[in-house]
Amino acid sequence: MTAVDTRLDHLAVAARYAATSDEWPVAPRFNPANRWYERLAVADDHEVWLLTWLPGQCTELHDHGGSAGAFHVFAGTLTEDTVSLPAGGPARITGRELGEGAGRRFGTRHIHRITNRSSRPAVSIHVYGPALTTMTKYRIGAGGGLEVLTVEKAGAQW
Numbered sequence: 001m002t003a004v005d006t007r008l009d010h011l012a013v014a015a016r017y018a019a020t021s022d023e024w025p026v027a028p029r030f031n032p033a034n035r036w037y038e039r040l041a042v043a044d045d046h047e048v049w050l051l052t053w054l055p056g057q058c059t060e061l062h063d064h065g066g067s068a069g070a071f072h073v074f075a076g077t078l079t080e081d082t083v084s085l086p087a088g089g090p091a092r093i094t095g096r097e098l099g100e101g102a103g104r105r106f107g108t109r110h111i112h113r114i115t116n117r118s119s120r121p122a123v124s125i126h127v128y129g130p131a132l133t134t135m136t137k138y139r140i141g142a143g144g145g146l147e148v149l150t151v152e153k154a155g156a157q158w
Contacts, residue, residue, distance in 0.1 A: 008045055010127040011103045014072035017041075017048055017125045018101075021074065028052045028123050035059070037158070046129035053078060053122040058115035060149065064108075065134035069127050071114070072103035076122025080104060083111040083138075083146065090144020111138060111146070 017024070017040060028050060029036045035057045041048040046069075053076065061083060077099045084092045097117075098104060106112070116122045133154050141147040152158065 008129050009105075010046065010068065010070035010129055011072065011105045013046065013048065013127045014070050014103055014125040017050075017127075018072050018074045024050065026050070030054055030121055040125075042131055046127055047131040049126040049128075051124050051126060053114075053116035053124070055116050055119050055121070059113045061111060061113045061138040061140070061146075063111045063136050063138075064106075064128055065132055065136065066108050067128040067130055067132055068106065068108045068110075069129060070103055070105040071124050071126045073098045073100055074123040074125055075100055076116065076120050077118040078122050078124060079115045079117045081113045081115070083140075085146065091140050091146055093140075 024040055026038050026040070029038075030052050032054060035051055035053055037049055037051045039047060040050050061081075077097060079095055079097050081093045081095045084094065086092060096104075114124075131154070134151055135158075136151045137149040138146045139149055
């Protein structure tokens with residue numbers, strides 16, 4: 001008998017929320033000063049967030065405090081820059097554009113930033129499991145390595 005993988009498919013959850021936008025407890029809003037976000041749902045093993053992005057809005061490089069997850073682009077286009085850390089070498093950033101309907105899974109050690117580089121607003125759905133407790137923000141230092149800027153805590157900074 002083979003073992004069954006019972007891990008939650010975070011991207012499938014995000015896609016289900018995208019398919020049922022008329023059931024969201026809040027409508028997307030856009031804030032010209034900052035990205036807007038609202039938690040749509042929380043369960044024992046995950047949480048679901050709705051985010052909006054005006055052109056030029058972005059996150060800093062960050063992780064998800066050990067949570068795995070996924071995001072789904074509900075409307076518009078977003079660019080994800082993913083950090084890889086080759087052994088003994090400088091950090092490398094690889095960009096990927098994701099259009100409406102596209103999504104991306106990520107593991108517990110994923111470091112990235114998301115930017116709306118388009119000329120249109122964007123809306124995305126993010127699922128994290130377990131629910132976020134911390135997020136570490138980074139920058140690429142002079143030597144090419146990652147440097148910690150801050151560690152934010154759920155309930156305090158968001």
